[in-house]
Amino acid sequence: MFDILIPSLVDGLLLGFVYGIAAMGLSLIWGVMNVINLAHGPIIALGMFGIYLAFTILGLNPYLALVLVAFAGLVLGILIYYVAVNRVIDAPHLSSLLATFSVNMIIIGIGTAIFTVSPYNVDFTLGAVDIGPIRLLWTRVAAALAAVIVTGLLYLFLFRTRTGKNIRAVANNRTAAELMGIPSSRVLALSFGIGTMLAAIAGGLIATFFPFTILAGGGYELRSFVIVVLGGLGNPLGALVGGLILGSLEGIIPVFMQTSWVPVIEFVLFVFIILVRPSGLLGSRV
Amino acid sequence: MTALEIKNLESGYGEVQILWGVDLNLEEGRLTSLVGTNGAGKTTLLRTVMGTLKPWGGSVRLNGKDVSNLPAHRKPDLGLVMVPEGRQLFTSMSVEENLEMGATNARARLKLDDNLERVYELFPRLKERRDQQSGTLSGGEQQMLAVARGLMADPSVIMFDELSLGLAPVLVLNLFQTLRQLKGEGLTMLLVEQNVHMALSVSDYAYVLSEGRVSLEGPAHEVASTESVQKAYLGI
């Protein structure tokens, strides 16, 4: 039993860190502006393609390219905010859901025109190390590490810098923030940018070990929903914890039943938590 | 010298007009109060002056400069600050972070440390609780924090919306003491209050707003002694 449980759990946890980063972006945007970003998946996919292009065309090391991808994600997010979200930020939920969904359609459409829906692969490996019965792939470990670093930086940013505090203030009470002289639109745009940046980073990390298509973000977006609800809507650290929970579930469930039951359990759990504890298991808010 | 000059201001929500041409002047260094019943348009006036509501007509001049159409977040930079009704704290942030957020404009940011010291002097309770999450403070402490946060913006004109709402009388008394002290330091203040008695007792000058218009104005003690005001607001 243990000879399968331990490696499965390790695999799941390592992935969980990356899931966490993806969910953190969704969670941040929700926490700051009460918007569920349905363009989250395609942005994850764009992150994957960003790494792919930087790696195959520019010949960059994927981890170096991640910085570029992050920056591009930030800019893209800010752009999306001003084009699609700013106008409906105070409208009913349906408006922002559909506005971000239309961005989803636009990105997928353009992405399909450029990359088609065929799979791509970043042919990159760092080798592996054997620890007892467990074989750790360095790309996975590096991704988990990167996730931890990104989370750390995000927290430093949110709690130690003026801009970060502005974001928290706007998230907490937008009217009051305006009265204090904080330009809330700009802060919201930046938060949206950071949210999409996190999604792009997550996508980039995933691209270093799994093949992907322009549609591949969808699965990670759905996972992000589950994680965000597990960790508490709007709670970025909760997202990381939620990611680890989901990762270990994905690791452990297959030990006991057919792997194809994993999504059934995930989504039943998801609906159940929304019904019973909509604020999430770990409480909410930035 | 007029610090804030409001002329013929009109405003409202959607298609409903609330303000029908309000004139109001805040003289520098004076504590002015604005009283009126619920629905008279007091909060609408403050929102329009701050810029969270767009004025339909008329003008707002701050230290001689037309600021009628500036958005709210540009006002603190020019020295105009509002302490909103219901405190509107950043409840998930600490006391000190709230104060820090008050000092968002460039001017205030330079004086952050000095001002912090000053408000801690005014409200020693806040200093004791500087690292506490502001949402967990008591009602009185929260109101202190709201006032202190406003002061952190280093304002030349500060407006208080319903400062006394929901506070025990003794706390109200303390807060108004503080206002007197601030007046002594030369701050221009506008006090919007339902607690008319209290407001008039500390103010220099007063306006009475009813149905979106100024129905009465004058030195506070004169207004307080007007028959209509005594009947309507002071229950005399």
Add this chain to the structure above:
Amino acid sequence: MKILRKPGFWLPIMLVLLLGLWPVMTDNAANREVVNSILVSVALASSLNILLGYTGYVSFGHIVFFGFGAYTGFYLMSEQGWPIYAAMIMAGLVPAVLAYLLGSAILRLRGAYFALATIGINEAARAFVKNFDPLGGSVGMQLNFQIYNDYGGAAQALWLTYYLLLGVTIVILIVSYLVRFSKFGLGLMAIRENEDAAEVMGVVAPSAKTRAYVISAFFPGIVGLLFFFKNATILPGDAFRLHLSIETIVMVMLGGAGTVLGPVLGGAGYQRLRGTLLVTPLFRNVQLVVAGVLLLTIILFIPAGVVGWLRYHVRGLRRVLE
């Protein structure tokens, strides 16, 4: 019957009927296929409108009922040998019962939480059916071709499903109209505007919402069965496609949520646009982009949709466009 004299009642029905009779007149299978896909869209959009448009609840899981109804009917027909008419009734009833059970649980949720829950239900349903062997699991189910012989051969069977679909679509439109102009519908719209206020005014929100949910769930299942009976094959991925749910919302918004005519125009317009772009070399890849830009424009500038906008700005049309 007073409603028989209302132009707002007749207009959508006549539109659908005219469109529906066109392939019959031309006796052309290609035209029938075009109209068939339009009718599916119109029927789905109109049924979703009862929940989304009238009640204001954003369901991303409308397609769950389409899928479950289709699977139910498909199973009864292919494994139990039921005739299509009986299977259609069950294909409507089973999702309706499901909606009743689900509704009492999830309709308590508001706004984004409700939307998220419906996404979760859709995904859970799909994943479950993939694992559920009696319904074919991940490889789905296929009809034996002989089944068409019961209806006079494949060609006849395709026309039959077409007529049935046309009939179901018109029934949905009638129901949609009746709901909108009933006291019940008024209650729903009160919930949409302000649920708490509606309750104060005496609308029993939970039961009204559940009823709206059940009504909106009854028809997609029948449409689903007809759709997959025609295709003779059903797979979990096709039956519970989240994307189709969202496209249905787009159709409703495009035409005008909360109106009877809106989903008809939105469904027909979106489906035709899609059909045209799909096989146009230049536009095939940008099909989604065009649809996305269209949607974004609607959301940002005319959230009431085409019909809603016309009603608001052209007074004379108010009595005609409902």
Add this chain to the structure above:
Amino acid sequence: MKKLLWKLFIVLALTSIIITACAQTPTQTEAPAEEPIEEPMEEGEQAEEMEEAEVPAGEDMTATTLTLGYTASLTGRLNVSSGRQDNGLQLYIQDLQDAGGFEVGNEVVTFEPLFYDDESTNERVQELYTRLATEDNADFLISPYSSGLTGAAAVIAEQYGKVMITTGAASDSTYKLGYTGVYQAYTPASRYLAGAVDHLKALDPDLTQVAFVHENDQFSTDVVTAAKDYAESLGYEVVLFEGYDSETTDFGPFINKIEAAAPQALLGGGHFQDGSTFARQLYEKGVDLAYVALLVAPPEPDFAELGEAAFGIVGPSQWEPLAEFTPESAAEAGLEWFGPTGDEFVERYVAAYDEEPSYHSAGGYVAGLILQKAIMDAGSYDPEAVKDALDAMDILTFYGRIKFDTSAESHGLQIGHSMIYIQWQRPSGELEKEVVWPPEGATAETIYPLP
């Protein structure tokens, strides 16, 4: 006011889109020929149906062009194999056009392709085949690639009474649904891995434990279900039998299960993309297996891009360039020979596409050949006559023997053709495919056990 005009403009634009979109339908159906054809073949644009063309051999012959309708997965997860199949079919049509067509009665018949990209999705396939059968009115249909998509397309073909030659679609179940006009070029799925089980038995009689991990689709499920029964009948213990979703990119959970169950042999996989990923991750994780046979992916030349991860992987193949079917072997077996030889096919394919054909390419080509032969035998392109000819067909081509089941319960199933098995080896340092099973066709010894 300005705002209102702006909005009015948008509304008008939207309504006009909707109206034009609706109004467009009649014009389209009245003149289907005007419909833009997606990515037509080189000559496709000029060629109109039943057009008079250059007449070979003098005489009073009319030229007839028949439309072959199909979809190909130019994009999506099936793109690699489907692209090869499409290449093969297009090469066949090109060869036929170059040869000036074939004679049927007093007509010279050539084919013309009409195809769309189905993006590897079921939903698209049904929509597009309906269109091919109705609006485009294709004369004959060729299947898309993969059993799943073909299953969806076959219904449509049958509903509209079109004859469809299926290729790249091995699943048995499609042919058990009562169809009468669907004919399979591939060896059925149920026989895909049976040979691998025999191969394993011959390699190592002591090996007892095998695992099956397969894609959860129609084809792979049909394959492994049959192979599992066969393996168990030979006394193997199946220690793991599990399916994965077609979109799976993370095989971690399956690999962990394989390691825990510790079988000596692994059989399974599905299609190219998932199979390649599976092989790569098995290698990365250093799973200890003596024998690995995966479906579809290994025989594709692109599989070599996996490098070391490809080494030693066995795969069932419908055809290999090394396979030797000749007019002589046809004579020996008493079968009629039809079409080019294997060498000719490979040569033309390499000339046309500058790459080695895979069995999917051969499958595409042979689908056209089968149809041509049937029309020639029937002396007509009337669907019923062509069906009779297909029912009676028993020929040998470069691709192998072609003969269809004519029983009512599995009509159209391929019963003439058989599989071979390849393995990636390094005969001269470079990764190369070698035929390792059956022994009579083998070009190299099997590498066993895997290092």
